[in-house]
Amino acid sequence: MTERATLGVAVIGTGKMGADHVRRIQEVTSGARVTAVVDVDAERAKSVAARVDGCTAHTDPAAAMASADVDAVIIASPGPAHEAALLTAFEHDLPVLCEKPLTPDAESALRVVEAERKLGRRRVQVGFMRRYDAEYMKLKSLLETGQLGRPLMLHNRHRNVASPPGWTSEMLINDSVTHEMDVTRWLLGHEITAVTVLAPTPSGNAPDGIRDPQFVIFETDGGAIVDVEIYVNCGFGYQVQAEVVCERGTARVGDGHAMVTNAAGRWGGIITQDYIERFADAYDREVQAWVDATRRGEVTGPSTWDGYAVAAVCEAGVKALEEGGRVEVELVERPALYL
Numbered sequence: 005m006t007e008r009a010t011l012g013v014a015v016i017g018t019g020k021m022g023a024d025h026v027r028r029i030q031e032v033t034s035g036a037r038v039t040a041v042v043d044v045d046a047e048r049a050k051s052v053a054a055r056v057d058g059c060t061a062h063t064d065p066a067a068a069m070a071s072a073d074v075d076a077v078i079i080a081s082p083g084p085a086h087e088a089a090l091l092t093a094f095e096h097d098l099p100v101l102c103e104k105p106l107t108p109d110a111e112s113a114l115r116v117v118e119a120e121r122k123l124g125r126r127r128v129q130v131g132f133m134r135r136y137d138a139e140y141m142k143l144k145s146l147l148e149t150g151q152l153g154r155p156l157m158l159h160n161r162h163r164n165v166a167s168p169p170g171w172t173s174e175m176l177i178n179d180s181v182t183h184e185m186d187v188t189r190w191l192l193g194h195e196i197t198a199v200t201v202l203a204p205t206p207s208g209n210a211p212d213g214i215r216d217p218q219f220v221i222f223e224t225d226g227g228a229i230v231d232v233e234i235y236v237n238c239g240f241g242y243q244v245q246a247e248v249v250c251e252r253g254t255a256r257v258g259d260g261h262a263m264v265t266n267a268a269g270r271w272g273g274i275i276t277q278d279y280i281e282r283f284a285d286a287y288d289r290e291v292q293a294w295v296d297a298t299r300r301g302e303v304t305g306p307s308t309w310d311g312y313a314v315a316a317v318c319e320a321g322v323k324a325l326e327e328g329g330r331v332e333v334e335l336v337e338r339p340a341l342y343l
């Protein structure tokens with residue numbers, strides 16, 4: 005198959021992630037350039053566009069997607085705006101890299117799955133970037149060799165320095181633990197069947213009324229148990245760690261031991277402060293993989309089905325948080341397009 009010439013990309017949403025993706029495509033990624041940016045905040049769109057030669061600024065995603073120099077779309081607007089942007093991209097038959105979440109709930113995610121199924125071919129890669137992190141990729145390869153035996157348990161820690169304004173207790177699950185939901189399904193190759201959430205007395209760091217931290221437990225259809233400590237106001241750094249316990253050994257990633265210093269009677273390393281820093285390489289690899297696949301006329305990586313499955317687990321998780329106890333995950337049958 006012949007590769008397409010340089011891909012013209014429209015970036016929808018030019019906030020923290022969108023602006024970083026614009027910089028990445030212009031400075032890091034090969035085979036693509038940003039030809040349009042969209043933001044409901046016209047000034048923000050204009051100021052990002054002004055940094056890129058030949059880039060137009062829009063406030064309406066549909067106008068950008070209709071332009072002749074747009075071949076593909078990155079959606080980095082807030083979750084509630086994703087469905088409309090995805091459906092418009094489908095109308096224009098444009099390939100999409102959609103930041104997580106696919107959409108904020110399982111019902112709307114299923115509408116996107118159904119719309120893509122009607123197109124008859126995959127169009128979307130969902131931005132679950134941990135699949136492109138070097139350490140997680142090594143862990144996945146190791147598990148695939150089978151040398152450690154069957155995975156029995158997966159322990160995760162996910163800590164953020166501080167939650168942004170407007171954060172809620174539910175968002176620990178449906179904005180943060182979404183990543184562990186995807187990691188569980190991808191690393192173990194299992195579906196998550198039930199969720200239980202336990203929460204200690206909230207940390208004094210947490211804004212009033214926010215149940216932070218939480219301890220989230222998944223059961224899987226492969227018989228594994230997965231736990232996630234989510235603590236979004238830990239104050240000291242951004243830490244994401246995972247340890248798989250298998251029948252004949254364990255493997256652990258995310259300790260951040262790239263460099264250990266010894267000085268003045270102490271040893272130690274650095275803790276990253278946010279995801280942009282911790283997952284910089286993963287985002288670079290994710291976007292490059294999307295550009296390369298798109299130019300080959302293919303769609304790879306996390307699918308709309310993966311986005312829907314995670315949305316369904318989020319719903320069970322939020323119910324478990326609100327009502328207590330163990331809540332089963334309800335999934336529709338997986339369409340043939342995603343088998």
Ligand SMILES: NC(=O)c1ccc[n+]([C@@H]2O[C@H](COP(=O)([O-])OP(=O)(O)OC[C@H]3O[C@@H](n4cnc5c(N)ncnc54)[C@H](O)[C@@H]3O)[C@@H](O)[C@H]2O)c1
Pocket residue numbers: 016017018019020021022042043044045048065079080081082083085103104105131132133279
């Ligand atoms: N993969 C990750 O690690 C990761 C990290 C952070 C955020 N995200 C996801 O990226 C997305 C954006 O998050 P963010 O932190 O950049 O948010 P942000 O608030 O910094 O930026 C969002 C931008 O979208 C604009 N916007 C709002 N509605 C819009 C619409 N209908 N059309 C176009 N633009 C619109 C806003 O004006 C704002 O500039 C979210 O889906 C979020 O969950 C992913």
Ligand SMILES: O[C@H]1[C@H](O)[C@@H](O)[C@H](O)[C@@H](O)[C@H]1O
Pocket residue numbers: 164179180183236279
């Ligand atoms: O939206 C962000 C993002 O997805 C990060 O990767 C995660 O660590 C944060 O907890 C979440 O709020």
